[in-house]
Amino acid sequence: MPQPDWDVEVDEDDDEWDEDDVKVRATRRSRPRTKIRPKHEHAQEGFVTAVDRGRYTCLVDDRVVTAMKARELGKQSIVVGDRVGLVGDRSGNAGTLARVVRIEPRHGELRRSADDENATERVVVANVDQLVVVASLIDPPLRYGFVDRCLVAAYDAGVAPVLCLTKHDLAPELVAEARAYYSQLDLTITTTEPEAPLEDLVELLRDKENVFFGHSGVGKSTLVNRLVPGAGRAVSEVRSIGKGSHTSTSTVSFALPGGGWVIDTPGVRSFGLAHVTADSILKAFPELEEVAQDCPRGCTHTPEIGDCALDAAIGPDDPRAGRLASFRRVLASLHEADTKN
Ligand SMILES: Nc1nc2c(ncn2[C@@H]2O[C@H](COP(=O)(O)OP(=O)(O)OP(=O)(O)O)[C@@H](O)[C@H]2O)c(=O)[nH]1
Ligand SMILES: [Zn+2]
DSSP states (O other): OOSSSSOOOSTGGGGGOHHHHHHHTTTTTTTTOOOOOOOTOOOEEEEEEEEETEEEEEETEEEEEEEEEOGGTTTTOTTTTTTEEEEEESSSTTTTEEEEEEEEOOSSSSSESHHHHSEHHHHHHHHHEEEEEEEETTTOOOHHHHHHHHHHHHHHOOOOOEEEEEEEOOGGGGGEEEEEHHHHHHHHEEEETTTTTTHHEEEETTTEEEEEETTSSHHHHHHHHHHHHOOOOOOGGGGGTTTTTTTTSSSSSEEOTTTTTTEEEEOOSSOTTOOHHHHHHHOOOHHHHHGGGSOEEEEEEEESSOOHHHHHOOTTSSSSHHHHHHHHHHHHHOOOOOGOO
């Protein structure tokens, strides 16, 4: 077959141009330029397990590779859980640096706004299947408003939520109240305590990509250390809880021994939900979503407005009334002051 007089080189090296390379090569007259830009088709897939000041820890096959973001990705953010395309030195040897040239399409993004007023959102983690809200029954006390807001974030993202109630040893009598509060939501609730085996939680997490979310001091790191021997997450002293100390400062993903992943996030006090809408929450309530087809355009689905189809269709004796009340409660948590949680 005759060769064209220009070459679209496909050897690995040339597949890895970035803007810097292109500039250098442009001055080399001997080689005709082509308009065909390399698409990095030889980029190797990696899984982002940690992000720290512009350095991305990626798992490539079984190697831990440190990478930076290629300039061509601009302001696109890379988060823990991302599947990325990597070029450059992927040996994982000390001191080497690969380049992230591509972010694969995501599913299950969890986002948060800067605060409730500012809808500028950022993705916190990507490609998660399950959001595990970790809340202690006591010390710090269980804050339903915070849990509700986490549920809102999960429903909005289309990610299944699980509630993990820690410190069961300190206040077993509080579990029934929590179960009653969430009885109308399809919410899986599990409890943990130091002396009891974690098998229920292990089963819930198996083969899934899970993210732990919760206030500082509720016991997230304690759980990760038990689930992933050798994870080495720092655990805070009980006496410093509630004094604004945050032990975990970065988001890190750990492989679970039985398969799947768990992402530990730094303890948070609250998170903004300005980007969430009533309709995105409604997706988690399919039987209500169906009824809401008859709502006026732009309906906020709050009882105050008077013409929400949910109120017209679902009376107090309707079997869906409990679900509607739960939907409305979760919806209300959207509008509660962020700081109250
Ligand atoms: N009694 C009891 N104490 C627990 C339990 N789980 C965690 N703790 C204690 O609670 C304190 C806080 O636990 P951490 O695991 O550091 O909490 P965290 O959620 O990771 O906190 P941040 O790293 O700040 O986000 C530690 O002193 C733990 O020993 C539990 O189930 N029962
Ligand atoms: Zn409505």
